[in-house]
Amino acid sequence: MINQLSWKVGGQQGEGIESTGEIFSIALNRMGYYLYGYRHFSSRIKGGHTNNKIRVSTKEVRSISDDLDILVAFDQETIDLNYKELHDNGVIMADTKFNPQQPEDTKASLYAVPFTEIATELGTSLMKNMVAIGATSAVLDLDIHVFEEVVNEIFGKKGQQVVDKNMEAIRSGFEYMKEKLGGSIETMHLEKADGQKRLFMIGNDAIAMGALAGGCRFMAAYPITPASEIMEYLIKKLPALGGAVIQTEDEIAAATMAIGANYGGARALTASSGPGLSLKMEAIGLAGMTETPIVIVDTQRGGPSTGLPTKQEQSDLMAMIYGTHGEIPKIVMAPSTVEEAFYDTAEAFNLAEEYQCPVIVLSDLQLSLGKQTVEPLSLDKVEIRRGKLVQEELPEINGYFKRYEVTEDGVSPRSIPGQKYGIHHVTGVEHAETGKPSESAANRIAQMDKRFRKIENLKFDTPVYKNAPHEEADLLIVGFNSTRGAIEEAIERLEKDGLKVNHAHVRLIYPFPSDDIQPLIESAKKVAVIENNATGQLANIMKMNVASAHKLVKILKYDGNPFLPHEVYSKCKELF
Structure with missing residues (x-):
């Protein structure tokens, strides 16, 4: 039994690769598994290699997995490009249509399965992806009935016959692969999920x-x-x-x-x-x-x-x-x-x-x-706050509304078109309080200062996500956006190695939350900044806004692929 699975399907763009992954993952999500999927696709409508890698787990996951358990290949290119991710007990299921060849430097098992042939016999080669889902179900010992609801939702508008044919394709793939396996891959059986309903x-x-x-x-x-x-x-x-x-x-x-x-x-x-x-x-x-x-x-x-x-x-x-x-x-x-x-x-x-x-x-x-x-x-x-938008009747005034009034907090009262006594100029040039263009030096300074006062005391609930259990840490890892999952998994491994690691994920890039980040930097011996670019932009922004910048080390990846957990782990490990 396993509590986690990594599955990938690949082929040429336009062959239904995305729908294969979609049907497979939606069904498992409804069974209560946690999933994380990432598509590699070309910048064209049809043609070019594409794949969909899906991680299935009994606990929450937020990144792609390092390795691969099952690879479903609709062409040889899929095998050649992706087989190195397979661990020794991994499985390749490849369409017999292209006479699949197993690379010499892998111990993964290759099974040639007639995806296209079975689908064609059932009425159309387009259903080869459904045959592949059935074959996958055999490897995982899944009950194919879990796909009925999803298939009906996707193909129901085309009539019951289409729904039945697609389910038959799944069943045929399941039966073919079950016979081929002969019960030899017991380790691929997934632990039962909790059955909870979650969004996907x-x-x-x-x-x-x-x-x-x-x-x-x-x-x-x-x-x-x-x-x-x-x-x-x-x-x-x-x-x-x-x-x-x-x-x-x-x-x-x-x-x-x-x-x-x-x-x-x-x-x-x-x-x-x-x-x-x-x-x-x-x-x-x-x-x-x-x-x-x-x-x-x-x-x-x-x-x-x-x-x-x-x-x-x-x-x-x-x-x-x-x-x-x-x-x-x-x-x-x-x-x-x-x-x-x-x-x-x-x-x-x-x-x-x-x-x-x-x-x-x-x-x-x-x-x-x-x-x-x-x-x-x-x-x-979720709440709705509209700031200084004047929604009631404006007081009677002679002249124009001071839309750009210089205020202590930098935020001026705001009217909208049509409000009585709310008329004002609007222009892209520098302007006085009523919006009237002004090139006065004193006015320029007053308006510039006013505008920037607005964000001096910006209130944002969580400018930095922190997981910082150590008062003194060997390492602080900093990231932003989607690197969080890979960083969290890397930290688990680093902690097992005996390192004390804190994590800060920046959620407010500007104005930069220096007061939240500075104490974490000061309490760490080294700081690793993880980002998908060539110049270390977040690290450079941090250097502009915090002290102790000499502690910062840039860990960068800019080949077009996301960070994997083992990459973050190994790069951070090299620092010690």
């Missing part, structure tokens, strides 16, 4: 749900990997709530439309990735100057330029903080789990209105597209 979702869906919960009723965006799912989700959901999504002609239009909607009093969102954020920068500066709330989601991917559009990277930190010309206050948040992505996105709308500035929710491809088990989300934890 990607981070982008959680971000979209968080926007809905946070009162967002308008989104303007242009499709881009890996952010498109946010728009796709809201296209389906916002109309029912009286909201709308507009697919714009480009990212510049998306940002300015969102600014206009926010200026009109709606809570509005735009989302993109690195190249799109570059185009939005001038508009973000406009939001900063006009003190218009706006929430922007950046799902990081490999750059620069088109770079690696479907691969993992965390290289947008500096751009998100310093990308705009001139200087404006802004807030940059970085959730580290799917749950945090939901709650932080909802909170982003509150912060945007309370501090009247751009709020960037920073994600990365692994967090945004990695599908995982999530505990039930609670709307009771």
